[in-house]
Amino acid sequence: MIEIDTVSKVFTGRGAPFTALDEVSVTIRENEFFTLLGPSGCGKTTLLRVIAGFIAPTSGTLTLEGQNLVSLPPYRRPVNTVFQSYALFPHMTVAQNIAFGLEMLNKPRAEVKATVDEMLALVRMTEMAGRKTSEISGGQQQRVALARALAPRPKVLLLDEPLSALDFKLRKDMQLELKRLQSETGITFVFVTHDQEEALTMSDRIAVMNAGKIRQIGGPRDIYDHPAERFVADFIGDTNFLAVELLSVEGDQARVRLASGAEAQVRAPQDGMAPGSVTLAVRPEHASPGPVEGATLAGALENIVYFGTDTHFHVMLDDGTRFVLRQQNQPDQAQTHRTGDRVGVILSPGVGQVLRD
Amino acid sequence: MSDGTDLTPRSRWLLLSPALAVLLFAASGPLLIVVIYSFLASGDYGGVVWHFSPDAWFSVVLERDFFTEQLGFADAHLSIFWRSIKLSFMTAVLTFIFGFPTAYFIATRPKEKRDFWMLLIMIPFWTNLLIRTFAIMELIRAEGTVNSALMALGIIDEPIQMLFTEFSILLGMAYVYLPLMVLPIYASMERFDFSLVEAGYDLYATRWQVLRRVIFPLVKPGVIAGSILVFVPSLGAYVTPRVLGGGKQLMLGNLIELQFGAGRNWPLGAALSLTLLAIVMVALILYVRAAGDDEVRHG
Amino acid sequence: MAKGFDIRRQTGFSTIAMACFVVLYLPIILLVVYSFNAGTSIAIWEGFSWRWYQTAWQNDQVQAATIRSLVIAAWAAGIATICAVLAALATTRQGSFRGYTFAFALINQPLMVPEIVTAVALLIFFAMIKVGTGYTGLFYLIIAHSAFCIPFAYMPIRARLQGMDLSLEQAAMDLYATPWQVFRRVTLPQLWPGILAGAMLAFVISLDDVVITEFVKSAGQDTLPTYMLGQLRRVVTPEVNAISTALLAISVILVIAFFFLSRTRK
Numbered sequence: 045m046i047e048i049d050t051v052s053k054v055f056t057g058r059g060a061p062f063t064a065l066d067e068v069s070v071t072i073r074e075n076e077f078f079t080l081l082g083p084s085g086c087g088k089t090t091l092l093r094v095i096a097g098f099i100a101p102t103s104g105t106l107t108l109e110g111q112n113l114v115s116l117p118p119y120r121r122p123v124n125t126v127f128q129s130y131a132l133f134p135h136m137t138v139a140q141n142i143a144f145g146l147e148m149l150n151k152p153r154a155e156v157k158a159t160v161d162e163m164l165a166l167v168r169m170t171e172m173a174g175r176k177t178s179e180i181s182g183g184q185q186q187r188v189a190l191a192r193a194l195a196p197r198p199k200v201l202l203l204d205e206p207l208s209a210l211d212f213k214l215r216k217d218m219q220l221e222l223k224r225l226q227s228e229t230g231i232t233f234v235f236v237t238h239d240q241e242e243a244l245t246m247s248d249r250i251a252v253m254n255a256g257k258i259r260q261i262g263g264p265r266d267i268y269d270h271p272a273e274r275f276v277a278d279f280i281g282d283t284n285f286l287a288v289e290l291l292s293v294e295g296d297q298a299r300v301r302l303a304s305g306a307e308a309q310v311r312a313p314q315d316g317m318a319p320g321s322v323t324l325a326v327r328p329e330h331a332s333p334g335p336v337e338g339a340t341l342a343g344a345l346e347n348i349v350y351f352g353t354d355t356h357f358h359v360m361l362d363d364g365t366r367f368v369l370r371q372q373n374q375p376d377q378a379q380t381h382r383t384g385d386r387v388g389v390i391l392s393p394g395v396g397q398v399l400r401d
Numbered sequence: 402m403s404d405g406t407d408l409t410p411r412s413r414w415l416l417l418s419p420a421l422a423v424l425l426f427a428a429s430g431p432l433l434i435v436v437i438y439s440f441l442a443s444g445d446y447g448g449v450v451w452h453f454s455p456d457a458w459f460s461v462v463l464e465r466d467f468f469t470e471q472l473g474f475a476d477a478h479l480s481i482f483w484r485s486i487k488l489s490f491m492t493a494v495l496t497f498i499f500g501f502p503t504a505y506f507i508a509t510r511p512k513e514k515r516d517f518w519m520l521l522i523m524i525p526f527w528t529n530l531l532i533r534t535f536a537i538m539e540l541i542r543a544e545g546t547v548n549s550a551l552m553a554l555g556i557i558d559e560p561i562q563m564l565f566t567e568f569s570i571l572l573g574m575a576y577v578y579l580p581l582m583v584l585p586i587y588a589s590m591e592r593f594d595f596s597l598v599e600a601g602y603d604l605y606a607t608r609w610q611v612l613r614r615v616i617f618p619l620v621k622p623g624v625i626a627g628s629i630l631v632f633v634p635s636l637g638a639y640v641t642p643r644v645l646g647g648g649k650q651l652m653l654g655n656l657i658e659l660q661f662g663a664g665r666n667w668p669l670g671a672a673l674s675l676t677l678l679a680i681v682m683v684a685l686i687l688y689v690r691a692a693g694d695d696e697v698r699h700g
Numbered sequence: 701m702a703k704g705f706d707i708r709r710q711t712g713f714s715t716i717a718m719a720c721f722v723v724l725y726l727p728i729i730l731l732v733v734y735s736f737n738a739g740t741s742i743a744i745w746e747g748f749s750w751r752w753y754q755t756a757w758q759n760d761q762v763q764a765a766t767i768r769s770l771v772i773a774a775w776a777a778g779i780a781t782i783c784a785v786l787a788a789l790a791t792t793r794q795g796s797f798r799g800y801t802f803a804f805a806l807i808n809q810p811l812m813v814p815e816i817v818t819a820v821a822l823l824i825f826f827a828m829i830k831v832g833t834g835y836t837g838l839f840y841l842i843i844a845h846s847a848f849c850i851p852f853a854y855m856p857i858r859a860r861l862q863g864m865d866l867s868l869e870q871a872a873m874d875l876y877a878t879p880w881q882v883f884r885r886v887t888l889p890q891l892w893p894g895i896l897a898g899a900m901l902a903f904v905i906s907l908d909d910v911v912i913t914e915f916v917k918s919a920g921q922d923t924l925p926t927y928m929l930g931q932l933r934r935v936v937t938p939e940v941n942a943i944s945t946a947l948l949a950i951s952v953i954l955v956i957a958f959f960f961l962s963r964t965r966k
Contacts, residue, residue, distance in 0.1 A: 098870055118873040125874045131867035135889045144885070145875030196875065408790065410797060416790035417803050420783035420850055424806050427847035431821035432813070438824055448827075499720050502710070506717030509708040520959050525724050527901075527955040529908040531925050532944040535932065536727035539734070539941075544743050546730055579724065598707050612710055637814025639911050644932055654816040654911075661823060661915070671824070674817045681814055 045232070046072040046095065046200060051104030053090055053256075064090040065101070066256035072200075072234060073249075077226050079235045081243040082253035083279065088236045091253075092202050095234065096125045108199060119148070123200040124193035128208060130185050132177040138188050139164070139173040145196040163191040166225065183214045190222075194229060203235045207242065219246055240280045244268060252276050269327075270311055273400045277325040284331075284367045288324045290398060293317055298398050300324055303363040306340045310396035323399045328370035330395040333357050333381055339388020343367065345381055357381065359389060432678075439671035449667050457668035461676055478656065478673075485653040486680075488571055489635035493582075493628045495575040500582030500627060505616075507583075508590035519587065526580035534644045537573045538564065565647035573645040574635050581634070582627040589623030590616075622691075629688040633681050653677050728948065735941035742938055752942040761927060762943060769907055769923040772838065776845035777853070777903040783846070784853035784898055785891070792861040810848040818848065819915035826916055836918040844916050845906040852905045853898035856962055860894025897961040900954045907950065 053065040064087045072078045080088035093099040094106065097118035106113045113121055124145065132141050142163050146156040164170040167187035172180055177188065186206060193201055203222075207215045223246055226233045237243055243250050244264040251261045252275075260272045271277035274285070288300040291307070298312035300322070310324060336342045343361035350373075357369040367389060381387055408416070442454040464475035507518040525533060540546050541563040548560040563569050593616065601611040617624075639654030646652065651659075653673065660670030735753070739746030756762050787807055791800065810818065826840045864887070872886045873879075910925045917926060924947060931940050 096870075096874060098873075118870070119876045119878055121874075123874075125871070127867045127871055129865060129867055131865060131871035133868060133871070133886060144872065144877070148872075148876035148878075148881060192871075192875070413790045413797060414799075416786040420787040420854075421803065421806055423779065423783055423843065423847050424809065424850060427822065427843045428809055428813075428818060429806055431825035432817070434825050434828075435817070435821045499716060499723075502713035502716040503720040505710060505713050516959075516963065520956070521721060522724070523959065524952055524955055525728065527904055527958075528728070528948050528951040529925060529944070531908070531910050531928060532731070532948060533728065535928070535940065535944060536731040538932070539731060539742050539936075540727050542743075544741070546743055549743050576723070576727070579720065583720075595708060602705075602707060608710060633812075634814070637816050639816045639819075640929070644929075654814075657816055657820060658915075661820065667824065670820055674820045677814055678817050681812070685812060 045074045045109050046234075047105070047107045048072070048091070048095075049105045049107075051091070051094060051101045051106060053087075053094060053099060054102045063256050065094070067104070068256070068258055070251055070258055070261060072232060075230050075232055077223070077233045077235065077246060077248045079237060079243045079247035079250045080253055081237055081240060081250050081280075084238055086253040087256040088238075088253050089204055092125075092204055092234060092236050095200070096123060096202050097121050122198050123202055124196060124198040125202040125204060126189050126193045126206045128204045128206065130189040130206075130209075132185055132188055132192070134176070134178055136177070137173065138169060138175050138177060138180065141177060141188055142192045142195050145192065149196060159195050163195045166194070166228070167191045167221075182210060183218065186210060186218060187221075190225065194225070194231070197229075198231065200232045200234060203233060205236055205238070207237070208239075215242075222246060244280075252279065254279070270397050271325060271399065272313060274323060274325070277397070277399060282328050282368060282370075284326045284328065284365075285399075286324045286326065286365060286367075287363075288322060288398075290317060290319045290322045292319060300396075300398065302341060303361070303365070304341050308340060308391060308396065309394055310398055311394075312398050313400045315400075317398065317400070324396050325399055326367075326391060326396045328356065328368045329354075329372075330392045331367075331369050332371055332390050332392075333359075333369050334388045334390040336386055336388040340391045341367065341389040342386065343389070345383055345385045345387045348381065348383060357387070359387060361389070435671045435674055439668055439675055441668050443666045443668050446665065454668070457666070457672040460666070460669045461672050481651050481653060481656050484567065484650065485636055488567060488574065488652065489632050489638075491571055492574040492578060492635045493631045495571065496579050496582035496631050497624065497628065499575075500579055501586055501624070504583045504586035504590055504623075507587055508593065515591070522580050522583050522587075526584075530577055531640055531644070533577050534573050534641050537569075537576055538644055541569060541572070564645065565649045567646075567650055569645040570642050570650055570652070573641040574638060577641060578631045578635060581630040585626035585630060586620060586623040589620045589626075593619060625688060625691050629684055633684055636681060636684075637677055731941050732945045732948070734938050735945040737938045737941075740937050742936060742941060752938040753946075755937075755939050756942045756946075759939070761922070762924070765922045765924045765927040768838070768921065769925070772841050772845055772923065773903045773906040775842045776849050776906040777899050779842070779846040780849035780853045780902040781857075781895060781899040783850050784857050784902075785895055787850070788854055788857040788861050789887075792858050793864075793866055807854055808851050811851050815848075815911045819912045822912060823915040830918070838921065840916050840918070841913060841921065841923075844912050845909060848909070848912060849902035849905050853902040856897040856901060856958075857891065857894040859962075860891055860897075864890055893961045897958050900958045900961070904951050904954050904958075907947070 048068060048070045050067045050069050051065055052063065052067050055062045055064055066087075068087070068091060080091060082088045090099060094101050095113070097113070097116060101114065108122070133144065136144070139160050142160045143156050146159055151159070160173075161170070164173055167190055169184060169187050169191065172184060177185060180188070186209075189206070207218050210218060219242060222233070235246065244267075247264055249261060249263055250267050251258045252267060253259065254275050260267060260276045262270075267276065268280055271280065271283075277283045277285075286302065288302050291299040291301055293312045293316055296312055296314060298310050298317070299307060300310055301307050333345070341361055343359040345357060346360050347358040349356040349358070352373070354370050354372045357371065359367045359369065361367050369389060438449055439457050440453055440455065441449040442452060442456060444450050460475065462475055462478060463472055464478075465472055503522070507515055507522070510518055538545075542548070543560040543562065543564065547563070548557070551557045552560070597615055597619070598611055601615040606614060637654055638652055639658065642650060642652040642655055646655070648655075657670050657673045657677070660666045660673065734742045734745070736748050736750070737746055738749035738751065787803070791803060791807075822840075822844050830836050830840075868886055868890075869882050872882045877885060908925060909923075910929055913923050914926050914929065917923070922930065924943065928940055928943060
């Protein structure tokens, strides 16, 4: 329902022009929790502000339910934003903040009041209605900002890293809260974050961005298990990269030969690939340490790092590549490996993804 | 960068137009007329005669001997220029000697008390300059507080002549412009990170070395700003030298005024004004350069 | 417990600072004290009396000058503040634009050009207009004061605007407020302390001006400061102290109010 078609944004100013968005095309569906994920400077916030109307795209089109948005000023777009800094009006109370958008839309008094009450209840802030925004905590400010943006019932809610100012515990709570609000209101959420974990836990779909381009779009599982390229694999989660020889591709399956000479069945990129030297990505939890005999790969165990829930094994493979394995800890587990031991690396069958570099 | 709240160039200029109109009419525009006037001949009873003459500009530093018609330096003007620059420089030095420790003192108070001390500095600054000059005058005149006190104590038998000397002008200017020195020094000291001082002491610096090698270099931009802020108005001072110099110790401002009063040479007055303006601009440009260099260095 | 090593202490600095405060205030305090002197001297105390305030109050010239000063300051502060608000909106948080340096230099010109130079320029320019039109009213003083008050009104307003969170206005616009509604409902309410501070500063600056007034005024247009400047040539009685004290009181009250206004944060 939001159609973003070859949108580019080039900032010109003093110094060299900077391309913040490079022909970005994406369709965001109705009622979806859509996340723009990427490192800072990747263009995700710029894209959000293009949708909100604070930045005019240099080229490209942007439509919402078929209506062209580009020519509309922000106050004519049926989208609302939850700002990173919350941007609560300091000279108004909590209730006045929530009422603001409705008043600007000239809604009748009774309706404004009813909606404000409803929103206060929705974010559990009813008792705080009369407070000044400076008198409430960060988490409460966050909820007011949400209520204020939801009150006019926008077609799309834009969230610009809204959780980044909260501490860890509060952030976890708000993640669930946001998910609840999204399903209760049925409004499309477009969520910007640089936090991969936040993206994975909350989103229906994720667009991973880098250097002004969308690198991959997909569900959290897709993105994590089947990264399309090295940047995505590297940015999301921990990954081992192995130089391998691609032997054959059949559908989404591929056969590769590893540096050790062993062959393995792995996933291929969706759009196929020619045989030759390629990079294979293997998640640390998709491999386990074992005896050298019969293992796919082998090397010297350089370091064992205990993490509570799991243990990481750092292995220097025979060809000089570093490889990290992750094993979940069990109670009363015997420590079988020691630093300096020679160990085998056993890949779980069918895992590993050939990357489109 | 566009952000949706940007104004169009047209509405910008529309918003600016009232301010620019007032300023062009009653501040900047008239300056152009001064330039024109400085190239006209002077009228007999004030005003100008409308034909081109470079005389005014020559008269700024030169004069023709009344009897021999010989061209020579206008000693009277040059000595006033010299006095203006000398006294302004000394005012800057004097205010620095007193202002630096004061700014330091305020910046090292607890945070919530600093505003109070700064208010104490600011109140005199925003009160009438004439009144403050007058207060100094009362203090140092022959029958004033200082002389009365000294005589009552038997230290002197007759009043010391302090009023209408270069000393009294210097004292008055230092007094009225002191806040202009304290303000920028305080501003740069307030941001000063005192853990650098700890590091200095940790590395065996003495108090004096910490002050000279750590604190001073980092607040130098404030000191330069303060010096310019004091030097510039001192150079163009009119009220203070008029009241405390008593027409005997003229400074540039008074010399300029004379050309529109008793002396009645408007073109010369115009040329002198522009000379003053030029000196001030040079000082300001030097300041901007110094501040700019500093910014580059500190990144 | 022994006093530790105070890293912030510098020998003698506190003493000099204290001396500074004493020197700053002692002359003013003496001036105020002698305004209540019963005798005619401004150096020998002869007992407390209000007589010089009465003398000043009954002095027609002082009365006229006082009213003139206040009228000019009120007009100048009003004009300067309106100009400054509009100019601040056009120049703050907007990024640079063609002509920005020009506009900024013009606004700040009264701070950079020595007052005596502006005074001379206005004397020449207004003399031409006076000859041309025959009008010699207060307008010249009001417009001259307005001009040099603009940068003083502009500074606190601009500072306030700069300190304001741009995202607040974006939030308002995002919530369907038109540009005018954004200004009315979000920008202006937050800008008020700055506007008030700017107006007060402009008022004080106008009230205290000597040099430009001295050069621009026509005959019989003395303001309080130029009247006092004229009086200083004669034998000074505590009447001048009394007038000074009254002027000081106005300035100090406004400056303190300004100080607290500009300290109010959002």
